[in-house]
Amino acid sequence: MHVGFVVNPIAGLGGRVGLKGTDGKVAEARARGAEPRAPDRARRSLDALAARVPDATVSTWGAPMGADLARAAGFEPRVVGAPERETSAADTRRAVAAFATAGVDLVLFVGGDGTAADVAEALSAADAGSDTPMLGVPAGVKVYSSVFAVSPEDAAAVAATFTRTEEREVMDIDEDAYREGEVHPELRAVAWVPVAENLQSSKQTGGGSVETLAEGVAADVRGGVTYVLGPGSTLGAVKRALGFEGSPLGVDVWRDGEVIVRDGSEAEILASLDEENVVVVSPIGGQGFVFGRGNPQLSPAVIRRCDLRVVASRAKLDDIGVLRVDTDDPDLDAELRGWTRVRVGRVEQRMMEIV
Structure with missing residues (x-):
């Protein structure tokens, strides 16, 4: 088995500091104290791949785009090139072109939708x-794209076992518009991807009314409790039911009738928490993720200090079937898995499994 492996080392850098992406925001993310996310996830995937296929041939790009991580996982990689000074999308494209020339069986990449498009x-x-x-x-x-595995470990499992491929969508959005609350996914490419169950779907918009659901959440709030309200249209309705217009794609913190933090970073959210805290989230339509997609500000440190409440329309739950988590902390993911109650109406709830 011959894998071409490349990492976008700045992917996800702006997430926990509230920038909703990294395009054009690397310096600002670093100034806010952002920590790299991609290298750790790359290493998790490589460790899992080494456990399954220790004799795999790995072609890769120079550090920090793969070579160092491949060696740390126990491989002796073929380094086919290296970035010049700061890494760029052009480095990703050059690496992939070199992998194709080398005849790899699979290009395994670490990044987001922009990296997938490259x-x-x-x-x-x-x-x-x-x-x-x-x-x-x-x-x-x-x-948003359907070319991603559900988790780093799942990516390794798929890479090690796939026997067939199919065409799937590569989607991307305008990050500047995204930061203003507008989401306009654009089809960037159709690519060949391994056929497997543990791949995520393209993001879809869930249907159904959420007004009564939001009213139910608002009716149940308790004094002295800090509510951490995630992004998305469903939570937007909850925020309006609480009496304020929240940040549509950001995380807001509310307590005793007052917005404590608007569109907060991980650090701002942590600083706002009190003795009793509740995080309210809604799964992404078509995918089912409650953590790990679009809300990295809700970090493991935040989640561990909060009770979890999940809300969603019936139509969205019918579409996704199960819920998923990908928090960057495998131990926390394991703790979160299992059956949980999801509010689907003013008082109605449905049991859903987090897998």
Whole structure:
């Protein structure tokens, strides 16, 4: 088995500091104290791959885009090139072109939707790589495309076992518009991807009214409790029911009738928490993620200090089937898995499994 492995080391960098993406915001993210997310997720995937296929051939790009991580996982990688000074999307495309020339069986990449688009573009342009499959280890803030595995470990499992491929969508959005609360996914490419169950779907919009659901949440709030309200249209309705217009794609903190934090970063959210805290989230339509997609401000440190409440329309739950988590903390993911109650109306609830 021959894998081409490349990491976008800045993918997801702006998430926990509230920037909702990294495009054009690397310096600002670092100034806010952002910590890299992609390298750790890359290492998790490589460790899992090494456990399954220790004799795999790994071609990769120079540090920090893969070579150092591959060696740390126990591989002796073929380093086919290296970035010049700061890494860039051009480095990703050059790496993938080199992988195609080397005849890899799979391009395994770590990043978000923008990285997926770069990989797909490079494979399409390569004479030898147009039918080479790609698979993503999710590390971006927004992960709308259906070319990603559910988790880093799932990516390794798929890479090690797949026997067939199929065409799937690469989606991306305008991050500047996203920061203003507008989401306009755009189809960037169609790429060959391994056929597997543990891949995520493209993000879809869930249907159904949420007004009564929001009224139920508002009716149940208790004095002295800090409510951490996640992003999305369902939580937008909850925020309006509480009497304020929240940040549509950010995390807001509310307590005793007052907005404590608007569109907060991880640090701001943590600073606002008190003795009793509740985090309210809604799964992403079509995917089912309650943590790990679009809300990295809700970090493991935040989640561990809060009780969890999940809300969603019936139509959204019918569409997704199960809930998912991908918090960057495998131990926390394991703790969260199992059956949980999801509010679907003013008083109605449904049991859903977090897998």
